[in-house]
Amino acid sequence: MMVRTLWVALIGILAFLAAGPDPAWAQKGPIKIGFQGPMTGGAAAVGKDMLNGLMMGLEEMGHQIAGRKVEVIVEDNQGRPDVALTKLRKLVESDKVQVLTGGLFAHVGYALAPKVDEYKVPMLYPVMAADDLTQRQSARWVVRTGWTSSQPSHPFGEWVAKTLRYKKVVTVAMDYAFGWEVVGGFQKSFEEAGGQVVQKLWPPLGTTDFAPYLAQIRRDADAVFALMVAASSLRFPKQYQDAGLKARLPLIGGGTTFDEFVLPSLGDEAIGGISPLIYSAAIDTPANKRFVKEYRAKYGKVPSYYSETCYTAARWISEAAKAVGGNVEDKEKFLAALRKVEIPDAPRGPVKLDAYGNPIQNIYVRRVERKEGELWNTVIHTFPAVSQFWKYKPEEFLKQPVYSRDFPPCKHC
Amino acid sequence: MEFWVIQTFNGVSYGALLFLLAGGLSIIFGMMRIVNMTHGSYYLLGGYVGLTAIWRTGSFPLAILLGALAIAAIGLGEYNAFLKRLSGQELGQVLTTMGFALIFQDLGLVLWGGDPYTIPVPAVLSGSYQFGELFFPIYRVFIVVVAAAVAVILWLVLERTRIGAMIRATVDDAEMARGVGINVSSISMAVFALGAFLAAVGGVVAGGFVGVYPGADFEILPYAFVVVIVGGMGSLKGALIGSLMVGLLDNFGKALFPELSYFTLFAPMAAILAIRPTGLFGRA
DSSP, X not given: OHHHHHHHHHHHTSOOOOOOOOOOOOTTOSEEEEEEEOOSSTTHHHHHHHHHHHHXXXXXXXXXXXXXXXXXXXXXXXXXXXXXXXXXXXXXXXXXXXXXXEOOOHHHHHHHHHHHHHHTOOEXXXXXXOGGGGXXXXXXXXXXXXXXXXXXXXXXXXXXXXXXXXXXXXXXXXXXXXXXXXXXXXXXXXXXXXXXXXXXXXXXXXXXXXXXXXXXXXXXXXXXXXXXXXXXXXXXXXHHHHTTOTTXXXXXXXXXXXXXXXXXXXXXXXXXXXXXXXXXXXXOSHHHHHHHHHHHHHHSSOOXXXXXXXXXXXXXXXXXXXXXXXXXXXXXXXXXXXXXXXXXXXXXXXXXXXXXXXXXXXXXXXXXXXXXXXXEEEEEEEEEEEOTTTTSOHHHHTTSOOOBTTBSOOTTO | OHHHHHHHHHHXXXXXXXXXXXXXXXXXXXXXXXXXXXXXXXHHHHHHHXXXXXXXXXXXXXXXXXXXXXXXXXXXXXXXXXXXXXXXXHHHHHHHHHHHHHHHHHHXXXXXXXXXXOOOOOGGGSSEEEETTEEEEHHHHHHHHHHHHHHHHHHHHHHHXXXXXXXXXXXXXXXXXXXXXXXXXXXXXXXXXXXXXXXXXXXXXXXXXXXXXXXHHHHHHHHHHHHHHHHOTTOHHHHHHHHHHHHHHHHHHHHHOGGGHHHHHHHHHHHHHHHOTTOSSOOO
């Protein structure tokens, strides 16, 4: 009897979905931006960084774009694909937004894209990095202003083989699209440059205790490449150190492993971590210094790449809306304008889209260092104007399958 | 060899953490028949209160104590104001405790924000013991020690004291216990508070190694339920063995068959339920 109640209770942990309110549609009123992101749950801090960036960008424009007022409608998608789809429907059907943005996880990006195409409402992807959305299954109405998961990994893999001279690397990465793609890009260029990935471990998203994985790491490797996101970035370096690994195997990884949003909560265990990304709060340019200073004054913390990309997304929308004279209702023209935007002086550096719709931008190799008591991702090398295909020919590159758990295969495992 | 030793140690230490959580849940179950969905929230809020305490005072033991006491008080309030009235109505209790879990989740988000934190642990507890090629993080050893101490104390109280006898009597047959003059209602209250207390201790201790972050409440809750289902409701021994089993299964499952890690956790649970529907040590 009690057991059955228990089962009912266990099932009861599942979803609570909100229904959308009645439509209230005003003609030619403000430009409505529909934002969705994880505002609750394990990735809520990231969602907040994203929204802060967007709002700061809009505030600098006085909440006016091309002579029209701007309104932002915020929805919480809990970082889940099913909820994200419900919120998308709400934003488009009842709020009648003219442009969409937000979203965090790569698998949410894959889930949203076909529906966005169906609605024919442009959606900016400042963060969701799922490779294929600007590669093999490109979505017409998705405008990626962020990056592809494997974009920083490509130059980084070769750099690790040639500059750090590591021969054998073990990868530990979150087991979902983003993790596969970040690791895949790294493995491809690292092995082409003479390195060997000798073991690939895949803890599931949301793993709290990494001990079972850490104990398996091959001790004869030269380094460990880790890809963590959100709260796992907080736990991993500490558990890595406590397992006695930090002293033996240097820790490198994908950019999110040493996110700015998690650095203030980390200690010495993170120092020395090397990772590539499209942004670092420590980039030494006037545009970035001003951005970091003002963001800090406003929100009391250092901006992360989530803040930067959403801040730049606000500017992106504004540039495109200006180009069509504020007439964002002409969706085809607005979409075309969005694809043509070039921003030469974003905090992360110059950004423009390639022929496949993904930004060409700088990739920064960063090392975690302590400066004046705080942890920063010091830029130790910059690859300028890197495209999602890096040095590969797009047509050649697109013949290989999208990176996955088993591609590239682990030849040296 | 190294692999097995380390993985066993990891499993045991994770099981120890689960025991802190599931021990209270199991007793509350067994005694009051309350399916307490708020239990995960006690764990999370305990971690948050401990975090604030350590920021203010810098003392780790004080953080554990304050976190646990604050949550015990909250649990007591929830029980007295709401759950007591719903005695015997299982569905009502599930919904009420579920509602509280959602309220506490948002409350945590409002008060502590969405950023993940770790509770800074004292220097004596960080680092690891090294034996040859083997590393044992000191903090994990500490968790095992805390859980063992809690288990021994609970066992002594339950088996060797008058209060313990009264609690056991109430678990076995509340009506009869009331009949022989045991104040079942205050005992229930005390046990509920104790359960919340232990969950919060678990939350603060866990905060030192997995962190305190929104969502931790619903992440840990299914594990606690599995422990209680496997071990049997209301049995301390069951909670202890169940925790160790779940810790070890989870750990070895992830290490040996990573693709099947949920299967290796839930399949034995299903098997145990098929053979012993009341759990290993539960009574019908």
